Every structure is written in C-alpha cells, then in structure tokens.
Amino acid sequence: MKLLAALTIALSTAVLAAPAQAAPRVAALTPFSASTITRLGVRPVVLGQTLGGSDQYIASLKGVPVLTLTHPLGPNLEQLATYNPSIVLSSKTWQRGTPAMRKLGMKVYESDPNSVAAVGTETRNIGKVLGRTRAADDLANKIANDVAAAKRNIRSRPRVLVILGVGRTPYAMLANSWGGDVVAQAGGTLLTQGLTSPSGTARISDEIVVKRNPDIIIAVPHGSPGNIPRLAAYYRNNPNWRNTKAVKNKRVYVATGNSLLQPYPGVASTIRDVRSKFLKN
Incomplete structure (x- = not known):
C-alpha cells in the first residue's frame, strides 16, 4: 500500500510538473492570418507588411516585427529564417516562395479569403493547422453571426x-x-x-x-x-x-x-x- 501511494504521488507530481505544450512559432504574412491567430491565442513571431495601413490590426499585435514582402516570392528567406518559424501562414500571392520555405523545414499554409463567405472556412483551416479547431470553430461562428447582424435591414441598393x-x-x-x-x-x-x-x-x-x-x-x-x-x-x-x-x-x-x-x-x-x-x- 505504501509503495502504491508513493507511486501515485510520483505520477501526480510528474503530471503537474509537465510543461504546457508550447505555442507554435508562426510567421503570419497576411493581415487576415495575423489577426485570426491572435484571436486564437497565438502571437505571431513576425508579420508581413500590409497593402495599406495597419488600421484593422488589433492592439495586441503592436510591437510584432514586420517583414517586407516583394513580388513574386514574398519575404526575404534569410530575414524570415532569423525568426525561426515552424509555421508560415502565407497566401497564393506569394506561392512562388513556398517551395523554398518548405526546404528550410517550415510548414507553409496558403490562406487568404477573397470573399466574406470564405472567412469562416479559412478561419477553421487555420485552426486545424495550429491544432486549435474548437477555438477556430467558435470564432468562425461568431464572425458569421456578426456579419448577419451587420447586413440586417438593408433599405436600398445603390x-x-x-x-x-x-x-x-x-x-x-x-x-x-x-x-x-x-x-x-x-x-x-x-x-x-x-x-x-x-x-x-x-x-x-x-x-x-x-x-x-x-x-x-x-x-x-x-x-x-x-x-x-x-x-x-x-x-x-x-x-x-x-x-x-x-x-x-x-x-x-x-x-x-x-x-x-x-x-x-x-x-x-x-x-x-x-x-x-x-x-x-
């Protein structure tokens, strides 16, 4: 009995001492992916530059380094590698740079919706990549409900x-x-x-x-x-x-x-x- 009790205590201590699973190191090259993963509880290690300004970024992204993106490859690979990302969330705009990123051992997912209807799908896809499917599903449902509310009572279509x-x-x-x-x-x-x-x-x-x-x-x-x-x-x-x-x-x-x-x-x-x-x- 004493041996069993000691073993139980030892196992419980080991479980408590086990480190939590570290969040993946993600490079988010698009505003959509950066804002989405932040809402899923993952802070990107680096962002891609935006086409306009950063007016739609949420406040928690302030201070994250920004990479210049150049057609047609996207980020400079040497600069990207210095942030040691395990996952790169890119878009088809930069797909010619994807093979080189993968050769460096980075997992690359090209995600950027071009319609309102695709936002939910891409949110869920990013959740799968990060292993946060439940949070992504909740976020996608919230976005769909918010969009439906924003479209109510349209009185004219100029x-x-x-x-x-x-x-x-x-x-x-x-x-x-x-x-x-x-x-x-x-x-x-x-x-x-x-x-x-x-x-x-x-x-x-x-x-x-x-x-x-x-x-x-x-x-x-x-x-x-x-x-x-x-x-x-x-x-x-x-x-x-x-x-x-x-x-x-x-x-x-x-x-x-x-x-x-x-x-x-x-x-x-x-x-x-x-x-x-x-x-x-």
Missing part, C-alpha cells in the same frame, strides 16, 4: 463603382475581389457587368466611369504611404467624373485604410462602416 486607384490609373473592383464583395454584401449593386479578371480587378477608363454613371463611387487609392494623401485628393476631386450622378450628388468617397484591400476577421465592422459612411442604406 449602384456603385468601387475603384482601386493604382496611381492615377483606375481599376474596377469586381465581385470576385475582397473589396467588391464587401460592398456587395453591404448592399451595393456593383456596376461591373461585362468586366472579368481572375485577379478581381479590371482596368477601366474615366470614360467608362462616366458611361456607367454610378450613384456612388468608392475610390480606394493604392500606392506608397507617402503618396496616399495626394491620391486621395485626386480621386475625391477628379474632374473627369464631373458628369456622373455620384459627383453631382456629392457621393464620391475615398477609403484610405486597407479594410477594402485585404481581408480581416472583423469584416462585420467593415460592412457596417460601408453602409453608414458610403451607402447610407
């Missing part, structure tokens, strides 16, 4: 052109782009009939903008941070659009953050912002 401004060159954001889908989910009727592109954006001209005559123009300037204010002023006052309903009714809006450029788990908040600030529906 005709909208969402324009990605690369410098002064306009591109229409289509239904298969993140920004286009968010605006459509918010109740906007996209004026993109006949335009197709696997990338989700199609180059157009100012003449096409005038011909389609949108009720609302949402311009999303894209460029270096120092150029954004000047581009925003250009699109807000573009004289070539003066004959559109949007200009005549003072309904040309400029979105200078990156919530319409790249996906985030907090998409319900973006839908509410689009409805209240731009569509007013």
Whole structure:
C-alpha cells in the first residue's frame, strides 16, 4: 500500500510538473492570418507588411516585427529564417516562395479569403493547422453571426463603382475581389457587368466611369504611404467624373485604410462602416 501511494504521488507530481505544450512559432504574412491567430491565442513571431495601413490590426499585435514582402516570392528567406518559424501562414500571392520555405523545414499554409463567405472556412483551416479547431470553430461562428447582424435591414441598393486607384490609373473592383464583395454584401449593386479578371480587378477608363454613371463611387487609392494623401485628393476631386450622378450628388468617397484591400476577421465592422459612411442604406 505504501509503495502504491508513493507511486501515485510520483505520477501526480510528474503530471503537474509537465510543461504546457508550447505555442507554435508562426510567421503570419497576411493581415487576415495575423489577426485570426491572435484571436486564437497565438502571437505571431513576425508579420508581413500590409497593402495599406495597419488600421484593422488589433492592439495586441503592436510591437510584432514586420517583414517586407516583394513580388513574386514574398519575404526575404534569410530575414524570415532569423525568426525561426515552424509555421508560415502565407497566401497564393506569394506561392512562388513556398517551395523554398518548405526546404528550410517550415510548414507553409496558403490562406487568404477573397470573399466574406470564405472567412469562416479559412478561419477553421487555420485552426486545424495550429491544432486549435474548437477555438477556430467558435470564432468562425461568431464572425458569421456578426456579419448577419451587420447586413440586417438593408433599405436600398445603390449602384456603385468601387475603384482601386493604382496611381492615377483606375481599376474596377469586381465581385470576385475582397473589396467588391464587401460592398456587395453591404448592399451595393456593383456596376461591373461585362468586366472579368481572375485577379478581381479590371482596368477601366474615366470614360467608362462616366458611361456607367454610378450613384456612388468608392475610390480606394493604392500606392506608397507617402503618396496616399495626394491620391486621395485626386480621386475625391477628379474632374473627369464631373458628369456622373455620384459627383453631382456629392457621393464620391475615398477609403484610405486597407479594410477594402485585404481581408480581416472583423469584416462585420467593415460592412457596417460601408453602409453608414458610403451607402447610407
């Protein structure tokens, strides 16, 4: 009996002394993956730079190092390796760099939803990669409920052109782009009939903008941070659009953050912002 009691105590002590499973070292190259894993209780060891700003990042990501991403490979491998990640959450944008990362022993998962509907699926997929399926399922369900609430009571569906401004060159954001889908989910009727592109954006001209005559123009300037204010002023006052309903009714809006450029788990908040600030529906 004494031997059994001693063995029981020893086993209990061993269990108590066993270290908790360490969180994986994750490099999150997209805003979506970075914000998602943080909500799942994993702090990334390094982030990828964003297309716009960091306005949609949650506060707990402050201070995490940021890697420059360069087409078509993504991060510099030597710089990435210094953070010793066991998992890299990347996207198809950087897929040409994936084989080299894997040769270094990193597990790479390419994840970035291009639609609101895909947010839940990608959240669950990331949860599987991290071994946090229950937390990911709870998060995906919460996002779906929040999106449904954000879409309630849409009273009007104005005709909208969402324009990605690369410098002064306009591109229409289509239904298969993140920004286009968010605006459509918010109740906007996209004026993109006949335009197709696997990338989700199609180059157009100012003449096409005038011909389609949108009720609302949402311009999303894209460029270096120092150029954004000047581009925003250009699109807000573009004289070539003066004959559109949007200009005549003072309904040309400029979105200078990156919530319409790249996906985030907090998409319900973006839908509410689009409805209240731009569509007013």
